[in-house]
Structure formats: C-alpha cells, structure tokens
Amino acid sequence: MRLLRLLRLPGVYRPQADTWLMTRAMREARLPDGARVLEVCTGTGALAIAAVRGGAGSVTAVDRYLPAVLSARFNTRRYPVEVRHGDLSQAIDGAPFDVVLANPPYVPCESSHDAGGAAMAWDAGADGRRHLDCLCDRAFELLSPGGTMLVVHSSLCGIRRTVASLRDNGLKTSVVARAIEPFGPVLRGRVDFLERAGLIAPGQRHEELVVIRADRTER
Template sequence: MYAPQDDTALLAEAVCREPAMPGAQVLDIGTGTGALALLAARCGAAGVEAVDVSARAVLAAWLNTRRSGQPVRVRLGDLASVASGRRFDVVLANPPYVPSRPGGPFVRARGGRAWNAGPDGRAALDRLCARIPGLLRPRGVLLLVQSALSGVGTTLERLAAQGLHVDVTARRVVPFGPVLLRRGPWLASRGLIGPGDDKEELVVIRAIRTTECSSCAR
C-alpha cells in the first residue's frame, strides 16, 4: 500500500485548484489510503470512486472514508474491471513510476508493487495514457503526478497524440525517499541520474479531453 508522500501532496494541491472539481464525477486510480479521493469529495465532487489493485489499500481507503463520512465508493480492481465503459469528469492518478530492474531485489521487496514500474518507469504510465481518453467525458480532466525520471515528455506526447490538450501545471524538486536512495547506484548506471544525485523532480500533468477519438469507446 502506498502511503501519502511528496507526490501525493503535489497532486493534492492540483486537486484543490481544479475548477472542474465542484459537482464532478471523479475516479481516483490507485487510491492507496484514499487521501486524494477524500480530498476530491471535500472539494465539492458530486461522486467519487476510488480503485486499487491492492486489497490492503482498499481496506485502508474504505476505513478512512467511513471515518470521514465522505461519499466515496471504494472498489478493488484494475481499470479494465472497474471502469470499463464509464466516463468521468475528473480522473486522478498517482501511478507507480519508479524505474525498476526486472527481477531485482527491490522489485521483490514488500510493497514494491506500489512504486515499481519497469526499467524505464513507464509500465503503468503507458497503460494509463492508452486508457485515459476513454475514461473522460467531453471536457473531462486528467490530473496525473509522476517523476521526471520516468519520461514526462513521453507522457505528454502520448496523451496529446490521442487528442488531449496537455500542460505541466506544477513542478517540485524533492529529496530522494528510501526507495530511490536504495537504487541510486543502479539509476546512475543507466544514466537516469548523475553520480551523487539525491533529488528528483515531480510534475503534475493536466490533460483535457477536447475531441472525440477512435480509442474513446463508449
């Protein structure tokens, strides 16, 4: 289960600024503890659905939503099983994006599924880029947070290629947490960071669905 960290805080600020939030139907992908789903409800969303593939995360989010009294529906599953054929006004996403050596010790570590995302950090991001247009209503908004280590330009290009208007709306440089500190030498060996680097840039990408597209199945 992914506990709220710097990327959660950066995306939370974007949620609070989002003009489409009041009255919106919201989907929170990879909800973890449910922090962003609860924030969306507090910011005036009409309905919030929070999904995660981790049963532990779903239980934690469910308990947190019950304690808060906010109208959030928490479900176990991936996008294919939970949101197929449905569209939302706002989609929130803080996917796994940490580059990870296949079969390495960090991949096998407990909780690794919450951040490990393949050699280039894009395993989850590429799946999201392909599915997001079909999840958004016309003028629907995606708010996504990722690290610069996992190719911000690639995310922007893939979303734009599907007819979305994309912008980077927030940036923040933060110190490496324990996950990145442990794999620093491997990241440096692949040229993803320089020797001795101990900080990463986080960005929030805001994408608006402005056109119909062939991948937006109803």
C-alpha cells in the first residue's frame, strides 16, 4: 500500500498513520473472499483498493467531500469499486454489507458547526464523536449476519465510548490494533483547546490510534 501512487486533489485527506493501521488490521482480520464491502469516508480510495487486493468482491465507497469523491473515482477506476458522493445515509441504500471499513472524522474542534473544505476530513465536534456516534448507532443494520466492521480513531474521542456503544447496539466488539503517533499539524494547531477541554494532559503531544472490530454474531 505504501507504494501505491494515488491522485489526491487539493484538500483531500492524505493516507497516513491511521490508514496504514487500518490496512494492517484489515489484513490480519482475514476478511472473506468475495465480500461486499462498504468504506465510509473513503478519501483517496486507498482502503477501498486495499480491500479489493485483500479479496473483496466489490466495494461501495462513500465520501461527503466532492474532491475526495473525484480522487477516489480516478484511483479506483480499474477496480470493482463504486464511489458515491454523500454521507452515511447514501450507504444505507446498499446495506447490509459483509464488511464495513470506516476512518471517519474524529478530531475534536471548538466549532459546533459542520466543517467545510478539507476540514471535513477531520473536524468532528467538541468531543470528536459527531460522526462516530452516528456510525455506531447504524452499525448493526449496515452489517450482514456474521459481518464485521473495522473503525479507526484516536483515543482523544473515547475508545471505551465506541466499544460500549457498539456493544450496546448488539455487536461483539474489541480493540484489535493500537499505535502511538505524534501530533500532526491539525492537532498541534489546537493544543490549547484540547488542554482546556481536558482531552489531553498539559504538554501532551501524542495520541493513541486504535482500530476497533465489531462483529454481528447471530445467536
């Protein structure tokens, strides 16, 4: 994946540490060959391509940011990937899926308004959970019986909250990958807010990234 050359229009989220952590978790999860996959917040389409290379039969990829949709459509043009412009509601139309992959916006921000432009890829409200909570609430209906969801996010927006929410919505859930990463430019630019909000300790300049796995097990 690191050698994959991708078109990335201005403002489109660049594949980075959370992308590579998710790719590794997806590979280790041994997802079924021929699976119908949904990727939420696709960006460049890097994870969609990784899913196809890992044996997926088809991928539906969704993003709210039009430049990301155009980038992903170009990058996945040789793969069985359909890229849709829209939010999670556009994904529900094709549900259920065997596998759901999600790298949603999860960076806490001071503004209560929806982000525009490039910030759509990371800004997620005061607690970083504006999109995560919606995803957790819809996870069960997105998955086929026996299906699997993998979602990556930062410890800054609450690992335990995601695990508890997915379990409360009927899924078997665990953390399957972790990595400590230094703050990037976005987080470095808002450390004062993060400290005031109690989301980081004074002087903290790193975050833990996690991949959480949720399975729809039928009893």
